[in-house]
Amino acid sequence: MYTPVQLFSKYCITNNILEQIRCVSQLFFPQFSSDKYKVKRHDFSTVRTTDIDYFKSILGKDRILTDDQDVAPYNIDWIKNCRGNSQLVLKPSCTEEVSKILSYCNEKRLAVCPQGGNTGVVGGSVPVFDEIILNLSLMDKITSFDDLSGALVCEAGCILENLDKFAREHNMIMPLDLGAKGTCHIGGNVSTNAGGLRLLRYGNLHGSVLGIEAVKADGSVINCLKSLRKDNTGYHLKHLFIGSEGTLGVVTKVAIHCPVMPKAVTLGYFGVENFENILYLYSNAKSSLGEILSAFEMADCNSISHTVNNLKLQNPLAEYPFYVILETHGSDEIHDQEKLTRYLSTQMKNGLIVDGIVTAEPSKMQSIWTIRENIAAAGLVGTYLYAYDVSLPQKHYYEIIPKLRERLNSKVKMVCGFGHIGDGNIHINIIVPEFSEEVYSLIEPFIFEEVSKLNGSISAEHGVGFRKPQYLHYSKDPSALQLMRDIKQLMDPNGILNPYKVLP
Numbered sequence: 001m002y003t004p005v006q007l008f009s010k011y012c013i014t015n016n017i018l019e020q021i022r023c024v025s026q027l028f029f030p031q032f033s034s035d036k037y038k039v040k041r042h043d044f045s046t047v048r049t050t051d052i053d054y055f056k057s058i059l060g061k062d063r064i065l066t067d068d069q070d071v072a073p074y075n076i077d078w079i080k081n082c083r084g085n086s087q088l089v090l091k092p093s094c095t096e097e098v099s100k101i102l103s104y105c106n107e108k109r110l111a112v113c114p115q116g117g118n119t120g121v122v123g124g125s126v127p128v129f130d131e132i133i134l135n136l137s138l139m140d141k142i143t144s145f146d147d148l149s150g151a152l153v154c155e156a157g158c159i160l161e162n163l164d165k166f167a168r169e170h171n172m173i174m175p176l177d178l179g180a181k182g183t184c185h186i187g188g189n190v191s192t193n194a195g196g197l198r199l200l201r202y203g204n205l206h207g208s209v210l211g212i213e214a215v216k217a218d219g220s221v222i223n224c225l226k227s228l229r230k231d232n233t234g235y236h237l238k239h240l241f242i243g244s245e246g247t248l249g250v251v252t253k254v255a256i257h258c259p260v261m262p263k264a265v266t267l268g269y270f271g272v273e274n275f276e277n278i279l280y281l282y283s284n285a286k287s288s289l290g291e292i293l294s295a296f297e298m299a300d301c302n303s304i305s306h307t308v309n310n311l312k313l314q315n316p317l318a319e320y321p322f323y324v325i326l327e328t329h330g331s332d333e334i335h336d337q338e339k340l341t342r343y344l345s346t347q348m349k350n351g352l353i354v355d356g357i358v359t360a361e362p363s364k365m366q367s368i369w370t371i372r373e374n375i376a377a378a379g380l381v382g383t384y385l386y387a388y389d390v391s392l393p394q395k396h397y398y399e400i401i402p403k404l405r406e407r408l409n410s411k412v413k414m415v416c417g418f419g420h421i422g423d424g425n426i427h428i429n430i431i432v433p434e435f436s437e438e439v440y441s442l443i444e445p446f447i448f449e450e451v452s453k454l455n456g457s458i459s460a461e462h463g464v465g466f467r468k469p470q471y472l473h474y475s476k477d478p479s480a481l482q483l484m485r486d487i488k489q490l491m492d493p494n495g496i497l498n499p500y501k502v503l504p
């Protein structure tokens with residue numbers, strides 16, 4: 001019998017930590033979501049042999065999974081929080097196939113769960129009951145790229161990291177970057193309105209997505225795939241699909257604006273004594289570094305020490321209560337490095353930074369990012385993770401962490417706070433040996449009530465998915481919720497697209 005950590009080393013045959021965690025996660029089967037969260041199945045049809053025969057007529061038998069073992073990994077989400085009981089995975093390779101599948105499912109009242117890279121952390125990407133999993137991974141072609149405007153057009157199943165590599169060959173980059181980049185799809189990114197590490201500099205997807213092609217629940221294809229920066233011709237329909245988490249349509253193609261690749265990238269990694277100092281550092285970074293500031297991230301001591309210890313990584317700094325990762329994207333390495341070094345020495349003189357390094361060496365920068373990007377993954381090795389992602393006004397950003405520590409006390413192993421402080425987005429990881437109803441009821445709805453009192457949002461960038469619809473009223477006015485329901489009714493009157501998700 002192996003311990004989780006032994007299993008981790010035994011099965012870790014790739015260098016991508018995220019893939020390693022996924023690989024080991026699949027050896028542990030979490031409880032079915034319907035039992036764990038006590039949900040009742042809606043009145044959808046169940047898949048029959050005649051349905052499978054129809055799907056075979058469209059996809060052939062190689063792009064249909066029905067065997068229990070083959071289907072199992074598609075039923076479990078990345079953080080092992082949710083598990084569905086689908087018996088069928090369909091893998092279309094073009095828009096026309098998606099259209100035929102949805103048209104059929106709509107007619108037969110078969111529920112569908114669209115799935116990209118399955119890195120979502122709110123349970124939106126896996127079924128709750130026996131919904132058909134529509135996995136987009138075979139739709140992974142780049143259709144066109146315009147060197148002058150930076151407009152990239154591709155299919156929804158392209159992996160974010162592959163798109164970034166492609167863009168870099170053309171001296172451009174993708175406008176978003178996140179820890180899951182080696183696995184998540186651009187279609188999943190768009191459907192969740194993913195934020196990530198550099199939103200501070202390059203903005204969110206409502207700004208950088210130029211166009212979308214999507215298939216509605218009835219199979220009709222909506223073509224809004226323009227590659228223009230400006231297009232004020234009526235309603236901006238593409239925005240309906242950005243962040244709607246597969247409940248309004250299946251995104252099949254995306255046109256996105258790629259910014260120019262920075263000539264110089266510099267990274268600072270600092271140890272800080274208290275949270276207040278982080279706020280001063282952020283404010284000073286905005287004024288001293290101005291237009292070259294591309295990321296400003298924070299993590300508390302629990303987040304960093306748990307990650308380096310659990311994943312056997314090297315922390316280049318000693319232990320401090322807080323850490324800051326600050327990145328610049330500019331056009332002159334010497335100038336940018338000078339600016340950052342001057343910033344560091346001033347902040348050290350002020351006593352805001354206790355210890356720190358500045359580097360432009362790619363391998364050193366990568367090893368610092370590796371720690372930051374794997375904080376979430378570290379919480380999964382041999383433990384159970386309650387993961388939250390909220391937005392708060394920056395001055396109240398960290399208040400929730402001591403409150404949770406006091407409330408949960410010895411009932412949990414650790415409460416970690418880290419995130420994109422430049423965007424007011426904190427991630428809260430609560431680590432326990434295994435799922436406990438008692439701990440769960442102490443966290444929810446408390447955490448959302450606290451966020452609401454401070455005028456925050458219950459979801460900053462991960463979405464609502466399956467895990468948060470019942471708490472949506474903490475962040476959305478009843479009038480806005482009603483409009484959401486009306487839009488859903490218009491786009492998907494039979495409710496077949498990702499049921500039990502987003503809408504309360």
Ligand SMILES: Cc1cc2nc3c(=O)[nH]c(=O)nc-3n(C[C@H](O)[C@H](O)[C@H](O)COP(=O)(O)OP(=O)(O)OC[C@H]3O[C@@H](n4cnc5c(N)ncnc54)[C@H](O)[C@@H]3O)c2cc1C
Nearest residue numbers: 116117118119120124179185187188189194195196246251
């Ligand atoms: C280590 C790690 C780090 C992360 N860091 C960040 C971060 O910094 N910022 C951030 O925002 N998120 C982050 N995430 C969360 C996750 O990676 C993002 O939400 C990502 O955008 C999901 O993409 P995906 O392809 O994996 O989508 P999935 O997880 O497969 O699906 C997510 C949702 O989108 C829907 N969907 C997927 N594809 C389509 C499609 N083609 N059409 C319609 N609906 C679709 C699904 O039904 C589901 O509701 C992180 C996750 C991990 C594991």
